[in-house]
Amino acid sequence: MFKRINRLAIELPKPQYADPNAAAAVQELLGGKFGEMSTLNNYMYQSFNFREKKKFKPFYDLVASITAEEFGHVELVANTINLMLSGTTYPGDSNAAPLQNAKDLRNTYHFIATAQTALPGDSMGKAWTGDYVFNSGNLILDLLHNFFLECGARTHKMRVYEMTNHPVARQMIGYLLVRGGVHVLAYAKALEIATGVDVKRLLPIPNLSNSSFDAARPYEAMGLGRKLFTFSEEDYRDIDKIWKGIDPESGLPLEVVIGIPEGGPIPDLEGLPEEYAPGISHEDFLEIAKRLQASAHIPVSDQK
Numbered sequence: 001m002f003k004r005i006n007r008l009a010i011e012l013p014k015p016q017y018a019d020p021n022a023a024a025a026v027q028e029l030l031g032g033k034f035g036e037m038s039t040l041n042n043y044m045y046q047s048f049n050f051r052e053k054k055k056f057k058p059f060y061d062l063v064a065s066i067t068a069e070e071f072g073h074v075e076l077v078a079n080t081i082n083l084m085l086s087g088t089t090y091p092g093d094s095n096a097a098p099l100q101n102a103k104d105l106r107n108t109y110h111f112i113a114t115a116q117t118a119l120p121g122d123s124m125g126k127a128w129t130g131d132y133v134f135n136s137g138n139l140i141l142d143l144l145h146n147f148f149l150e151c152g153a154r155t156h157k158m159r160v161y162e163m164t165n166h167p168v169a170r171q172m173i174g175y176l177l178v179r180g181g182v183h184v185l186a187y188a189k190a191l192e193i194a195t196g197v198d199v200k201r202l203l204p205i206p207n208l209s210n211s212s213f214d215a216a217r218p219y220e221a222m223g224l225g226r227k228l229f230t231f232s233e234e235d236y237r238d239i240d241k242i243w244k245g246i247d248p249e250s251g252l253p254l255e256v257v258i259g260i261p262e263g264g265p266i267p268d269l270e271g272l273p274e275e276y277a278p279g280i281s282h283e284d285f286l287e288i289a290k291r292l293q294a295s296a297h298i299p300v301s302d303q304k
Helices: 020-026 036-049 057-085 139-163 167-195 217-221 237-241 282-295
Strands: 227-229 255-257
Touching (some): 020 057, 020 139, 020 167, 036 057, 036 139, 057 139, 057 167, 057 237, 139 167, 167 217, 167 227
Parallel strands (some): 227 255
16 A cells, blocks of 8 residues: 655745746656656556565565655656646636637647646657556566666656756756666666676666756755665665665765655645636635534634
């Protein structure tokens, strides 16, 4: 089972302006073939279907703990898209076409379907599909696939980073470049233990250090490129059988952290009257508050 915590992996900056076309590009990092929905579901099904979990526990623990982190990455990218879309349109009478700014944008579905929030799809509007999930049942093949998947995800992050200088996107991508680098190295080390082949000699792919990206450097300085979290207080601790030794880039020791990152607050999106979202007026809110108080047996006072 999973425990949910109402925090993002990191705190995202408050957007100063909207960039809906850049948000459409960032969708690739959410619902593309190499996006966070793909890494999540690949590792999740591999962990569900893992055979001989006790016999190969360090490998199972590795895939399972990274699965939990990927849930947070999906959440982080979705919130980034939401913030980048904020402020694109304006409230107004329906007859005044308050959504007219959206009609010529790259992804009008953001405005038609989800009230200016993230979609489970890629940068071209194609919905994410379970066909992207690879779970062969063969441990070496699945680890090799995961290594390739993380390298592909890293490539796409770097390219989207170069497509936009929006501060929210840059901060999110900088963080995920660092954390994705951890996952690439973790799968490389797992393959080395399982096969004797030093896969990490291929790294980094692409051949560009995270330190080349301004938005990634603060997270590297925090040591997040050397830490692997269990995402559990009790379980998945055998990742320390794999995640150990020295980081090949920094030369500093790798570290297993029991638990989760500190994280940051979840953005509270403002209402969009022009999108009928959430569609609750002030008067409706007062009535809902009265019903909640009544159900909790709290005396209802007059509210203005």
